[in-house]
Amino acid sequence: MPDLTLEDIAKQAGVSRSTVSRVVNGYPNVRDGVRKRVLEVIHNTGYHPNAAARTLASQRSWTLGLVLPHSVSFFFTDPYYPHLTKGIAQACNQYNYTLALFLVGTKEDEEKIFPRVSRKGLLDGVLVQAGHHGDQQIIGLLVDSKMPLVVAGRPFRSDNVSYIDIDNVNASHNAVRHLIQIGYRRIGTIAGPVHSTVGLDRKEGYLKALKERGREVDESLIVEGDFTETGGYYAMQKLLPAKPDAVFAASDIMAIGAMRAAREAGLRIPKDIAFVGFDDLPIATLSDIQLTTVRQPVIQFGIKAVELLLDLIENGLHPPRRIIMDTELIIRDSCGAA
């Protein structure tokens, strides 16, 4: 069948283009008999309206973009992102939106992708996973382009942008306080990079918990990781000489790497050293020692992000909106409390 148009369906059903359009879009003011006849023709012919024509005429594409900037593609080994993507995709299905994925590989790609993202007629709105210094540029461009935008994760400069995040400071604070309460004395941390807001916030929570108890902060117990397993492994090796009895890692995957390093050094978990991670992804329960960790609602986070974006699309960009989601400390074996 050569591509059918509204006009073809109209002719076959003996009505006008407009009426077919009404039926297709579910408008109420069509006589039942007519509607039935039109639906029949549509069904028999397998007609689907042309998306581009519809978008052009209505100025709505029913497509959302998800941009994972360069900083993320570097972290792509972290299962967090696939999970987030899943939540977002799920929400898109639910709301009948199509999801366009912009996975930026290189910094040059980022510039190449921007025109496509900001171009009218392709996307109704954009979701950017951010929180890295290097993401500021694309966020700035997107804000200027007036494209409805939601940032997943707190960006460095958050004025005028709507974003959604979890309460990282509070979550880390709780996790480390838990270690203190169990009785650990030398609690180290494998922090995230300083050029990421998550890294900063989670470290802040760690410091807050120590200070709250009047503990001295020992700089040798703080090491920076890069949110990869290997990064966690090497960070732990750097941490070992400082003889920590517990470690708070800023992500599960770094905790896994850190535990590997600890085991290789002959330490038993949690007897000799305790671990707490962050994320509660499936990998947390995969290792021999079940990981105590901060659960963040990844799927829900993705869904909320989409809902926030739809809100911006429907009701305008101002004022910028914020959503901060709660987390939960999940106590398992690796912290020695069970």
Next chain:
Amino acid sequence: MPDLTLEDIAKQAGVSRSTVSRVVNGYPNVRDGVRKRVLEVIHNTGYHPNAAARTLASQRSWTLGLVLPHSVSFFFTDPYYPHLTKGIAQACNQYNYTLALFLVGTKEDEEKIFPRVSRKGLLDGVLVQAGHHGDQQIIGLLVDSKMPLVVAGRPFRSDNVSYIDIDNVNASHNAVRHLIQIGYRRIGTIAGPVHSTVGLDRKEGYLKALKERGREVDESLIVEGDFTETGGYYAMQKLLPAKPDAVFAASDIMAIGAMRAAREAGLRIPKDIAFVGFDDLPIATLSDIQLTTVRQPVIQFGIKAVELLLDLIENGLHPPRRIIMDTELIIRDSCGAA
């Protein structure tokens, strides 16, 4: 700035719409001075052509779809899919295509998504990750819709569809032959599901290697897994009573689960029992014991898949094309050969 159109740019540059169009699309027959003037106006105004209008007029959307059917979303814990997605996204960037992601969560979603995928004016072509019985329906629909289609993974019925796959039988055959050559006598396998072609093919390779050496096939050494870590774990528990001295798992993630079960049973790897996985994803090297495994070129696979799809779009769907990619056995610690 209110949305700019070609006409606006034309007026400002003192030329016609057509000339601006030529400049935007890089046609050669424009005088240098004129081209420069137009480019200047475009640059100053930040004009980007409207995607929908362009698609409607040219009947090309420059967008490809990636469908991950229900069967895959079930397996989404397997890092294979994020990696594949990455390869595909990378290729899309390279060829200036936008990637639309259809992540099917539920079986009902699948029907909801089909009209969007097959609708004209949204996608130029579709990539479906398949190889599961349940995927046949959507593949059938897509073939009927005449949409350029590439299936990633051999589908159950492959007549008339273009697909790309790796040589699973051969790869598994090599892996198991390697175990035999080292000297293992009771080689078990954790196979994939029988309703998936990968599962079937990798098991066939296993059997082929055994038969080649005149080995008796012991059914108690063959257990079916579901391509998840937990599945591998339980499969291994079922396998243990049969006392295998080596296990070929149909995926890395199942091998990881199986090794966990083996360790829990007090077995040392590879001293008491050897393991070989399949995929060679980063997780293969993350555990304490580095996994011997079959490396498949996941990223390259994604790129080739996109290139095949572009070929279909440019040069027509017939005859259906096939690409079978090679694999490589990567020998590490878990097989005891190192």
Next chain:
DNA sequence: CTAATGAATGAGAGCGCTCCCAATATATTA
């Protein structure tokens, strides 16, 4: 210097839909 050639440019139709408005059919009321 003019005719012929080729390159650069502009005008117009059309892609397939939405949406407004006018026209028509039907229902309601006096």
Next chain:
DNA sequence: TAATATATTGGGAGCGCTCTCATTCATTAG
């Protein structure tokens, strides 16, 4: 039954581009 109100339908313009074709302009050869 006529007049009015209301529900249904059709026609037309327009969304912002591409692409063909006719036109104009510059260049070269005779």
